[in-house]
Amino acid sequence: MTSFDDLLSQVPVAQIAAKLGGDEATAKTAIDAAVPVLLGGFQAQAGNPDTGLNLENEVANQPHALLDGGVDIDQVDVGNGSQIVDQTFGAEKNTVISALGNVGGNAISGDLMGKLLPMLAPIVLAYLGKKALGGGGGGAAAESSGGGIGDILGSLLGGATGGNKSGGLGDILGKAMGQNAGNVLGNVLGGLLGKK
Secondary structure (H helix, E strand, O other): OHHHHHHHHOOOOOHHHHOOOOOHHHHHHHHHHHHHHHHHHHHHHHHOOOOOOOOOHHHOOHHHHHHOOOOHHHHHOOHHHHHHHHHHHHHHHHHHHHHHHOOOOOOOHHHHHHHHHHHHHHHHHHHHHHHHHOOOOOOOOOOHHHHHHHHHHHHHHHHHOOOOOOOOHHHHHHHHHHHHHHHHHHHHHHHHOOOO
16 A cells, blocks of 8 residues: 555654754654655656656665665665755755745754755655555566656655645645745745646
8 A cells, every 4th residue: 555654654753863863753743744845856757857867767776675674774875865856856955955944833954854855765765666566675667657656656645635635736735844835845846847
């Protein structure tokens, strides 16, 4: 089953909090806001070879075994995660990080978000790869563009809104981060989607 809650359950909140030097509640709030933004960014890139990120290749190249037995944050390739974030958001990366920093009444710094996104990106892509391969960890390439990964992303983003897909990405982001930050990120991701 592909669900937003299932994806979030793969993220090692305590380990990430320790890496970031913060408490678990702050890390959880940041993760809950950042994951939908990553999913939205990935959805904007899905099936679009003209963008900076070749999503299908990134999904196929992630170590799907990363999720087996629980994620060990020390096994996450943060360098690769940083490249993924750069390619996903391009020139809008700092705008995304800044808007995410407004989560929880400015309790989360942009610096923390800048460190968090590269940790989360490989985990999310490994999850997408595992789901695209039917939950297994085989070496086959992920399904190409539209159907496989795009459908999984759509399902996950629908789950982020509690199944209410009618409001679109802006509503997802607004609920995750508060209306103002959600509007900024919705505009950024809308611009990415417009480049398809």
